[in-house]
Amino acid sequence: MPELPEVETIKNDLDKKIVGTKIVSVDALWPDIVKDIPFEVFSRQVQGAEIINVSRRAKNLVIKLSGGLNLLIHLKMTGHFMIAEDSAEISEEGKWLKTENPNLKEDRQNQFIRIVFHLDNGKILAMSDMRKFAYIKLVDDKELNDFLDGYGPEPFSPEFTEEKLAAIFKSKNIAAKKVLMDQSLIAGIGNIYADEILWASRVHPLSVSSKLSDKDTKEIYKNIKKVLKVAIERRGTSTSDFRDTDGKKGSYGDLRNVYRRTDLPCPMCGGPVERITVGGRGTHFCPRCQKEIR
Template sequence: MPELPEVETIRRDLAPLVTGRTIVDVEVDPGTIHLLAGVPLETLRASLAGRTIRSLGRRGKYLLFELDDGRWWVAHLRMTGRLVWRPHAAPPEPYERARVVFDNGHDLRWSDLRKFGTWRIHASAEEVVGRLGPEPIDAGLTEAQFRRAFEGRTAPVKAVLLDQRRFAGLGNIYVDEALFAARIRPDTPAGQLSRAALGRLYRACRDVLERGIAHRGASFRDYVDGQGNEGRQHMFVQVFRRTGKPCYACGTPIERSIVGGRATHYCPRCQRPARRPQRREAGRAG
């Protein structure tokens, strides 16, 4: 699934290409329109055709196209969505479901093998971003604010990190990588983490996302950037999808389990279970 680094890479690729351009037409496969847009094609076309894109932003895993009538076209790639820039005469993309035709002879081509991705038109971007927590790379997110998201939580730390209402943009790849970098076992109850462990995790989340952006995303299977090229981050992962392979730090085989319903990868030696605090017996001399 494309996560923050992949979506940010696409945004950086497409922003200079679509900003200031006018949408001429919208074409969507009839079997996909209700899954993709949730409205008839005529309604989607009326919302987009003739509109000029003022800017292209991103929040979490969402792409935010600002339209010149004040509304927002919001795209979510979900599992297998792709959004690439192509000349109008270029052959169809693999699993192409839709295209947005621009006034300069180019299209945005939407491909989606599993057809889980969505396009929605919103009156305000706040309708989407208002539901999201801060991004771990937000300059204003302090370590103290980060720690508060885990206080008193009995859910596994991985589940807390995946909750977009708490932290926007993290998904399975980068959560596994951040937990390995912080030497925290993914199934550890979030409220049991020490202040030092949460400090390591705070820094690790920032680091893995920034490296993912620098490497233009991870192309394990479906992801490509806005020009249709693969990223390189999958070449640098430490644990994700490395089940049975030796840990780069200690040589122990990487293990796979299910945490919070998600496939999870970790090193059983580097990421040991958290120690439970010992209780002193009542009445016993200390």
């Protein structure tokens, strides 16, 4: 699933490539990607709208349109946006038939196009989503703000201080990993980066959050920022399906230390990485470097 670094990568790309353009028309290959209203209504409402800006909150992407409307997008498991020239051809099944960008056509992960926005700059904005869990909602500013208010602080916002993180940990008696992944407590961290942050901090994913020491909290705070920053610089992790708006992979996967490295040596001690399940999610850690605190 795209996490903060992947959604941030897409946001930065779209910010450069589509802001200031107008939506000429929208084609749906899978109309149900638009939630709450019929696709025909959606299509009519966004036609002619200008794209004012693109932002990210937690793992949500928000495209602000003229006329007080916003596209609220969650990429869920496998959603990602691509930009191509308007003369590109896409089959009814959502596969690229003809495009100037070879990345789009050659990579299987890009061949599940569900919706295409035609823009007035001669480009298209297309979303591929193999699993069909991604969605787009058309919302006004109030609906948008009410929805986004439910999220915890952004890791790079001024309100997210070490003291704030300590208070969040102290408020819960649950596994440290569950706290990191709870979007109402901290925004944007998912399975990949929670495993990497806890390994770098030498904290066991099942350690009880309220019992973590000040030193543990300090380490986790530092590593949340460090891991996410490097992952953004590396344009995300593409060990699975994530691709950027050029249809290219991110390279953070090459740097990962434990995520999906079961039985491979821990880079810190050389012992084997273990896999357990925490909150229903596959969790990777080093039992030597990360001791559980009950």
